[in-house]
Amino acid sequence: MNKKEIRQQILRRLKEFNGNKKRQADKYLADQLFATSEYQHAQTIALVLSFNHEVNTFPIIEQALQDGKSVYVPEMDYKSRLMTFKEIDNINEIAKDKKGIYYATSNGQTTNELDLIVVPGVGFQQDGYRIGYGGGYYDKFLSAFPTSTISLLYDFQLTTFDPESFDQVVDKLIIYRTS
């Protein structure tokens, strides 16, 4: 299967994984993240504002703010296909853009220099190669601004594919085992 087919197949499974099972998994993944030295030592952390089918990042962002971290979320420029990160200090100051992706409405400062990025993704290889949503936003960002990265995922997102020359690896995978 190519990246596109794998993406579609795993997205279907992500959308079926919900309810109590997902809440339990997301709690586990959040706690595992908080236990890492990368999280504990990071002062500035980037996370997405998650879609319903993704690991719920809203409680993670709230905890990180409570822990005194500076939290940043993606600021997308769909025209240039570039992304930067914008500081958010209140999880309520968000809205959905034309693609249905949450963004921060506050006028926080933007940065490309972060201590840790929690990278979203659809499929992952054990070695950290990842399939995203197809925009290459994180590949581009990480090639320009190498940053320590962690992804949180469910075991059914593990896959194998042929990484392309521009694909960037995620440093650490935290995996929830569904069985």
Ligand SMILES: Nc1ncnc2c1ncn2[C@@H]1O[C@H](COP(=O)(O)OP(=O)(O)O)[C@@H](O)[C@H]1O
């Ligand atoms: N460093 C980069 N510079 C320019 N374009 C890039 C870079 N990295 C990736 N891209 C472009 O992003 C597009 C999407 O990448 P792909 O790996 O398929 O998506 P995703 O990583 O979101 O699954 C590719 O067509 C590729 O040309």
Ligand SMILES: [Mg+2]
């Ligand atoms: Mg890629």
